[in-house]
Amino acid sequence: MTNSSTVAPSKWKRLGYQFGMAVAMAIVSLIGHTAMVSRAAGTLDFAPAIAAIPGMIIIVAMVMVALILKMLIPLPMPAIAYCVLLAFLFTIPNFIPGSAFITDALNKVNFMALCTPVTACVGLSAAKDLPQLKKAGLPLLVVTAMTIVGSFLGSAIIADIVLHLTGAL
Structure with missing residues (x-):
């Protein structure tokens, strides 16, 4: 027989982590979508934005994996460091299969289009303080x-x- 008072906190803690991670993934995905829309709206041409979709999916996936690594690895390292490390490893020529595709897909992403949603998030973060x-x-x-x-x-x-x-x- 287990004591429910000792089981419940770990269950709620795990649920809290899962919910927090789900919210973080939703926010990252929303920022990726916003960047794609701002890319298309900025040029009034959807062809470059459509060509950049695989690269944006790769960026969003790398950010999500970096957030998961930050949660799983108990090092005092920011999530952006994991992002940089993943991007570095995945774009080394011939290091992993598909690195040329990843590099080509990322080259099609207009990184200036990412400034709009990132700046909005920074503004919201500053406003709460x-x-x-x-x-x-x-x-x-x-x-x-x-x-x-x-x-x-x-x-x-x-x-x-x-x-x-x-x-x-």
């Missing part, structure tokens, strides 16, 4: 502005140096 952002106030705004300006100027300086070294300018 709005009271904390208001408490941080001006110092956070100054640090953020300096970070953005420094990042932009650093990138521009590096690009200028590389373009001069290669003779493009």
Whole structure:
């Protein structure tokens, strides 16, 4: 005879993980669909968007597998690291069967079309922390502005140096 108080929490915990994973998969799938729609709407041409469907399915599948790996592997590593690792392994030429197909399919995806749904998710994430952002106030705004300006100027300086070294300018 088992004690129901000890069995129930693990059952509910497992159910919670499954529900959380289902919600995460639904969100990833929705972002993939939104990226495809924004790709088609941005060009008013459905042919490139239709050609990019296999690549977007591969991206969504890699993200889902990365989320599962993050849950199963007890390392303090973010899910994006698993995504990068999977993408790296699956696109090495002749490393796995079909790597050429995966690379070709991913090359057809317009990654700028992914900016719209990702930026929307970042905005929603920041909006939920709005009271904390208001408490941080001006110092956070100054640090953020300096970070953005420094990042932009650093990138521009590096690009200028590389373009001069290669003779493009």
